[in-house]
Amino acid sequence: MPFASDRVRAVAWREEALELLDQRLLPGEIRYQRLLSAEEVAQAIREMVVRGAPAIGITAAYGVVLAAKARYHQDPPHWRELVEADIRQLAASRPTAVNLFWALQRMGQRIKNVEGPPVAQLLAEAQAIHQEDITANQRMGELGAALLGERTAVLTHCNAGALATGGYGTALGVIRSGFAAGLIERVYADETRPWLQGARLTAWELMQDGIPVTLLADGAASALLHQGKVCWVIVGADRIAANGDVANKIGTYHLAIAARYHGVRFMVVAPASTVDISLQDGTAIPIEQRAAEELLSLGGQPVAAAGAEVWNPSFDVTPAALIDALVTERGVVLRPDGEKMAGLMAPATNG
Known part of the structure; x- marks a missing residue:
């Protein structure tokens, strides 16, 4: 394809x-x-x-890479020790996305083996991570599209496209591949409150590629599913527990419940780096709490009653029992559970 x-x-x-x-x-x-320091990257x-x-x-x-460049210039003999503080700062920038910690761990391992000036060697590693993500997304696009079966419309939530990845996308990678194969006729995109990633990002991204997209309010999804026009809901993930429970943008859980009904x-759809086998199930996934202002205002203008209290989790957890297919670049897991996830994540062996 x-x-x-x-x-x-x-x-x-x-x-x-x-x-x-x-x-x-x-x-x-x-x-x-344009960012020139690890501090600027963490803030971004x-x-x-x-x-x-x-x-x-x-x-x-x-x-x-930027940290190593600055620290090596500052103190060549001790740059490794200095970079450790920068890595901690980067790790603290967001708590839920496990890919952050996976990438930092991989870069940390590469730092241990650096000989001589570090920048070129670490840049090559970062670029490898970037390219591997694009290749994985293209592979997931193929695998996910092969599950669609018939020509259909699909529903997605938040943005799991090129904007959320190195390129091509996870959920939108499947959608791109499915559209190219003639298996997807239209994409319905939840607006995804409160940051409106579906409205601002997914709809825009799909329009850049000429893929038909229809935007709907989050609360309209069940009514859309009731009409029978959608055969698949396709979403990404920020962290996946060892049993297949999935943390994704807030609103994913009730969408999964509505889909099952x-x-x-x-x-x-998510790369294997999103799977955190150290967490037994989704109850152990840390859920980021965002600022109250994200719900109390929109575009800088107040939209809620002054003094109202706010509960604003950025993510929710969808139990594995509600997931029909989990797609990674390593393969597809149907109806995921602990045993199937262990098999997916087991190290490859040469037969």
Whole structure:
């Protein structure tokens, strides 16, 4: 199956600096931030200039490169020790996306084996992480599209596309591949309150590629599923526990419940780096609490009663029992459970 091209890149290394597409400004303005330090990278992750678990991990890897460049210039004999503080700062930028910690751990392992000036060697590692993510997304696109069966419309939540990854996307990677194969006729996108990633990002991204997209309010999803026009819900993930429970953008859980009630299949698409086998189930996944202002205001204007208290988790956990298919670049797990997840994540052996 030929890959449907995606025209969006959220993360780029250009002229010895990291450039991030500022996703807070989309779709009204396309502006890249040029970052020169690990501190700036951590701030950009924390403030959601970049978002999406794979993209956060890639961004953090490039942040380590910037840290090494500065620390080696500052104190060549002791740059490794100095970089450790930068890595801790990057790790603290967002708590839920496990790809962040996976990428930092991989960069930390590479640091141990560096000989001589570190920048070129660490940059090669970060670029490898970036390219491997794109390749994995294309593979997941193929695997997920093969599950669709018949030509259909699909529903997605938040943004799990090129904007959330190194390129091509996870959930939107499946959608791109499915559309290219003639298996997807239309994409319905939840608006995804309170940051409106579906409205601002997913709808915009799909329109760049000429894929038909219809936007709906989060609360309209059950009514859409009741009409029988959608055969699959396809979403990404920020962390997956060892038993197959999935943390994703808030609103995913009740979408999975609605899908099961209406007989609509539910697909989660995420790289293997999103699987955290150290967590037995989803109850152990740390859920980030965001600022109250995200619900109390919109575009800087108050929209809620003054003094109202706010509960604003950024993610929820969908139990594995509600997931029909979990797609990674390693393969597809149908109706995931602990045993199947262990098999998926087992180290490859040469027979």
